[in-house]
Amino acid sequence: MTLAEAAASSAPSLQAQAAPMVAFEAVTKRFGRAADEAQFTALDGVGLSVSRGAITGIIGRSGAGKSTLIRLVNGLEKATSGNVLVDGVEVGGLSETGLRDLRRQVGMIFQHFNLLSSRTAFDNVALPLEIAGLSREAIRQKVAPLLDLVGLGDKADRYPAELSGGQKQRVGIARALATSPKLLLSDEATSALDPETTHSILELLKRINAELGLTVLLITHEMEVVKTIATDVAVIDRGRIVEAGRTFDVFTLPKHETTRALLSSSLGVKLPEWVRSGLQPQPLPGGRVMVRLIFFGATAFQPLTARLVSEIGTGVNIMAGTIDEIAGEPFGSLVVSYSSDTAVIQRAEQFYTETGLTREVLGYVA
């Protein structure tokens, strides 16, 4: 069974049938003038669609183009070429007025919160409503429930300087939700927070996504963030999307080098250096094969390792492994090595086919 089939047969696909909430079509963004030698290509022919109602994570190292990408969605940056569609509307074609209307339907939260120090929590949440021209009374009726939603009902009169980082981001979230947007953009919203606070903010975003049916597009450099809440993921590297799909698929069988590099620190599947440096692409006589076994869905709950050992018969050596959860699904990864003798490999392959275990041959060692 291939991974794609496995994905299709397990939990119903979260990719809605409807048109995507956000679509990038061959988007390129360059900074600086064309004639300039210093011209910098931040995004290079990006194509990506963000499903309605999903939480989509865009992950990449700093400088990969994430920030530029998310700013194209609400028109804070303009694409040099290509189209960005939000709910079917082409952002690049909007007038200033049209852009402001769009922005009122798209909330945004920031790494450094960007709260006004001169306004209380209440007045910060009220700001987008004042900008939209709502009456005082209407504003009061909107803001109080939002502060309750983010768990800050009792902090309405506090100034940002009197709040903790996590509380400030909660105010930021309430503010982003004030105009009842259909899309929430998160720009490294947890990168300035400690792990525990990060977790609580992610839980809040998850809840908002589920309760309000809000589409969330987040950018981050933290694998944990994507792993915890994103149903879909896109990996960006040097201005290009190198891998995209359901988070579980992408993370269990990463294809691109960047994805692997980003994952290695998070999923603990990094091979010891002395093993990795000795890997050969071809079997060596009397040598061993190095295989990564991936457990998920049904295979995550069966004692397959023990059966593999009895099936192959010869010594199976466990090199590295981890058990984790990705997008709410159990996931295990085990790197094993055994004899690269043809008969042994055949028995093993047959075993994988029978059990539906996904395996990836990493290479051969002496």
Added chain:
Amino acid sequence: MSPEMLFNLLWKSLAQTLQMVAIAGVIGSLIGLPIGVFLATSGKGELFPAPATNRIIGLVVNAARSTPFIILVVAIIPFTRFVTGTSIGTYAAIVPLTLATIPFFARLVEASIREIDKGLIEAARAMGATPFQIVWKVLLPEARPSLILALTMTLVSLIGYSAMVGAVGGGGLGDLGIRYGYQRFMPEVMLAVVVVLIVLVQAVQSAGDLAARRFDRRSRKN
């Protein structure tokens, strides 16, 4: 000079100084504020992009600021006469004082606004705010403590400048000090003028500091 006479002279001069500083301060900062906001927001890629105009206004502001005040007072006498109908007296003195205040305050306003975190402007843009809403609801309120300090600094400078307008018969404490204390060699008048000026500047500075602290929510306090 009898104490009574001295008191009357001081009182009259203080009133003239306060009048000049107050009127020039109010008009000058009302005009200087928008100019300062413009200077801070009209660069390339900013809220009201107009880099050429920005540069021209910047040059004019620099030119006005580098002209020594006493030269400015004399140089603009025709303009003063055009505005007030006379080139002599307290009202006439208010014209050069106001003209000196505008660029001074504008530069301070510009610095205050530029200090504001660019992230706040981005957040406001992301909410769908117009450039004017960003100025009114974000930049000016966030800069308020520092604008109050800028206004304080402007008023203190104005008190200093007002001492020079005796040259065009503007009156005021500075003029009193020069004419009685220096030219007629009456050290007790000079001393009294200096003491009143010190007290005045202290009062303005303390009031400004207090007001700025009241509006500053940037640090935690209980």
